[in-house]
Amino acid sequence: MARHPQPKVSTFDPAILRAAIRDSFTKLDPRVLYKNPVMFVVAIGAVLTTGFVIRDLVAAPANATPLWFSIAITLWLWFTVIFANFAEAVAEGRGKAQADTLRKMRQETVARRVVPGKDLPEVIPASELRKGDLVVIEANQLIPGDGEIVEGIASVDESAITGESAPVIRESGGDRSSVTGGTKVLSDRIVVKIGADPGESFLDKMIALVEGAARQKTPNEIALHILLVGLTIVFLIATVTLVPLGIYSGVHLTTSMIVALLVCLIPTTIGGLLSAIGIAGMDRLMRKNVIAMSGRAVEAAGDVDVLLLDKTGTITHGNRMASELIPAAGVRIEDLAEAAMLSSLADETPEGRSIVTLVKDKYGIPPREVAGATFEKFTAQTRMSGVDLGDRKIRKGAVDAVRGFVTSLGGTPPADVDAAANKIGDTGGTPLAVSDGNRVLGVIHLKDIVKQGIAERFARFRAMGIRTVMITGDNPRTAKAIAGEAGVDDFLAEATPEAKMNLIKAEQQKGKLVAMTGDGTNDAPALAQADVGVAMNTGTQAAKEAGNMVDLDSDPTKLLEVVEVGKQLLMTRGSLTTFSIANDVAKYFAILPAMFMGVFPQIAPLNIMNLTSSLSAILAAVIFNAIIIIILIPLALRGVKYRPLGAAAILRRSLLIYGAGGLVAPFVGIKLIDMALTAIGAT
């Protein structure tokens, strides 16, 4: 399947930037700003210094700092708040750009609602549909809302949502009955039962989430906010009490200096970028065509300990391929090959075609047309398919079915066929017996082909401490063989929905977080129970509602990427928090000597950066504090680079970069800004 990812929105798309700059100012509204306490404190400080600038303009007291300095500090304090708003606005802007595309297709949709007792449906705007309404959709019409097909079968173009151009089949009953509003029926006619009231449809939820409107703080964000607020109060106490201590020591500290010190010490960097990091995490998932129903789910993805992976589609390609022919005793391999080929000529399943291919490639017998052949289709009752050439009945199918068929024709199945079949079963394959008349010729070895590269991927997860469990309906022997080949840590064979559910509960009992994918209605309870449940978009409405994420590409492998995005989100948060706190050391050495040097010139050695003057030192620290937010926006949006390593190795790396880096960077940055300020004479 060719995947067409959604058009990538560039981080610094001019249109987004323009909107973000506008939003940076509208977000100064205190009713919005108070949600970010750290920035709220900065804003209060900025208001205070603005007030003192106005006072100084009118009548400056004798001991006021120079006017240019107060104005510069005030401006940079406002910039600090605006830069933080900008970070959030850019992150939201990227989501909005995607939401706008989605919103466009929701408009102008009309619905044809079935009116009981009338032949013709009435035409109403889609926005008037209510849950439970039945609507009719014909070829080339847009589906007006989310729901389930109750009648008919149709091919549907879901590219608007998934980016996937190939149409998909949707039909009533079974696991492929769900349709999404905004997608287009290409052929046939279906009747859909609407599953959501207006404003609550899948599309509406998606728009709200990517726009950030429905964004709630996640548990970890709340905890981090408490830390940041706590540190802010600590530094508030430390700076405000410096005023009386200064009075005692004969040091006059102006409001702009105190506010400057406070703003530099409180964790503005992480405080300014925190919500941008969260929005960007959702956005990164969105780019992978996964819609998370909450930020909490993304966070949980980072914590996942156990991945439950469906074998079919995730670990193996999902169709078995013929890999070998094993003749019964006394049968020539060519005879077996020809019979296998003839029986599969009309078999359009991937298995059937793989038999024809194997016979051609390995035994040099090309497929040929046979006159007067009657083909026998596979049915669930016979569990065989084949061909009748006059009286000659060639069959292939499940070993016991073929054995029964041969016995019914008076033949005796040879024992070595059973032995060969068991051996195939042991290695994880599926044996198909081939018979010609009342003779069993041998078995075909059908093999589940494990996807390339999947074993390496599981090894990466193992390195991170995540356990992978393969879920399969196969018998334990088969399951074990495939599990060994794919490199999963464990498997659940002969899985029923109940067994799956019990496995999840057992893991959760041990304190593990479990992630899984599913699509069927019978998966819904397990999806709801799992900490991260990724529903396939092709799946039923029930499955989608039970999970906390939907994969629009319906690719079960995506679960692995979801986990990586979750981890990346948490790592970004932690790294920038560490960076922000480590920054304080350098800021102290910039500002404190500057504040006290006037009265105590002896402490000059503490000015280890050798900054030009008190004013340039304080201003440089404030400027650094503001522009570091802008500099780190790309990192916050992109996320820190993720590596599949154990926790200890990741920690060592991150500490070196963000811990040690956070200590050193401001020394360099503040010195450079001070040199620039000195060059323009602002000392």
Next chain:
Amino acid sequence: MTFNGWVQILVFFAVIVAIAKPAGVYMFRVFEGERQPLPRTLGAAERGLLRLCGLRTPKEQTWVEYTVAMLLFSALGLVVTYLIQRGQGTLPFNPQHFPGVPGPLAFNTAASFTTNTNWQAYVPETTMSYFTQMAGLAWHNFTSAAVGIGVALVIARGVTRRPGPDGSKGVGNFYVDLIRGLVYVLLPICIVVAFVLISQGVIQNLSGYHQLTTLEGGKQVLAMGPVASQEAIKELGTNGGGFFNANSSHPFENPSAVTNFLEMILIFAIPAGLTYMYGRMARDQRQGWVLFGAMSVLFFAGVATTYWAESHANPVTDGLGVAIAQGNMEGKEIRFGIANSALFATVTTDASCGAVNSWHDSFTPLGGMVPLVNIQLGEIVFGGVGAGLYGILIYAVLTVFIAGLMVGRTPEYLGKKIEGREMKYAMFYILVFPLLILGFTGWAAVSSYGTSSLNNAGPHGLTEMLYAFTSGAGNNGSAFAGINANTDWWNVCLGITMLAGRFFMIIPVMALAGAMLNKKTVVPGLGTFPTNGWLFTALLVAVIVIVGALTFFPALSLGPIVEHFQTLHHEVL
């Protein structure tokens, strides 16, 4: 600094390392074991005391029940001690016929001893009767230490216990922990140590003071009293309240280098052992050693700085011909010298002891800043009895939270998630210190009732005020001296500081323990943030320094740091 000095410091540390395990194993058996040691003697005493309290079959308490019991017990002790002081004139064992202690001072002293601070705004040998010292103050020396161990046990249980299948388990029983702490740990050791101290020349009597005529013909009053029995618990319980005003520099309290060494060992013995006990409780001994390691790093940083600073004579005396070759001997006893004075000052402020064998006020600015910073870090360098362990566990939780995210998981400590609730309690804990210390110091600095008590102006005076409130909030009790703290304003403000610094920090610790207790425990794996390696030790030290010390850096810059640079310029003595 001399080789001999360093050898003494290293020998001291080696003994602490050696003590940690046996002390930890013993306390684990006492508090968490199925069977307590010595069932016939100590066990009988425990059962007897429990029966006396009407507790035949003590039940596990929730964190709220435990906290309420602990607060009521402390409040009762506070009131009784206040009343004993007020009425000591009519009470027995008062050979010097001291009158009742004035109200504000009695409140300050009662608060001081209830909170394990032992700040002394009074001169003991001219204020307190033997009865007050024994029944009022020594009672608290024992019980406040036992309460501290109880709080440490609760947070350790909260973090390490795994919820059973039936859900919640309690955090222990306050009365059982209290009585076990007294009966199995504090009393037996103190009885033995008291006899050792007597053998070394520490006095133990109830006689009146002696009037002596000195060789020069002058008159002198020689104070007496039951000193040895109080000296032992003063150090072991990290209390620090001296029987005499001169504290451990007084020859009747601390006569020789041997008693000095023993007293320093006693200060660290229980706190060091508690880290080992914690490792046992965590079922991973390295968890305990990691805490011990972080404490050791900070201990050596402190002692090295003080020893180095005190080994240099005050630069102001350069060229005056009065400097002593060994360094700054002002305020130090000849029999202890610079190394043992620097070590004692570090040890007593690392732990929340507050006993002193030299005057911190007379240290060089940097040498005197180390004790100050030690207390401001939260006294988690081994720390007070119990208080050190629960303090560093709060920092461990903070460290896990700040750095733990970096490994791509929401933070967890010992398999338990650190979430909003836990962070709230941890931040409450962190806030108490700056609020009390900086708030009150700021007030004192700009008010006449604050500054009028100062003996020194300028940065040194600021340090004296900062030290007083730091010592009070940290429940240390050591005095920087140079300040007359026996005024109504200082007595009341320091009393409030001590009570808030004790109980407003204990309550969030208890709440945190309660929040952690019933959390699901995840078995640690490869993806878990490792809290039992050297990297965590380094991180923990970094977080303690950045969160703990940087808060006070502005205030310190105006005090000892400025003074240090001034002495370099020969501007102050």
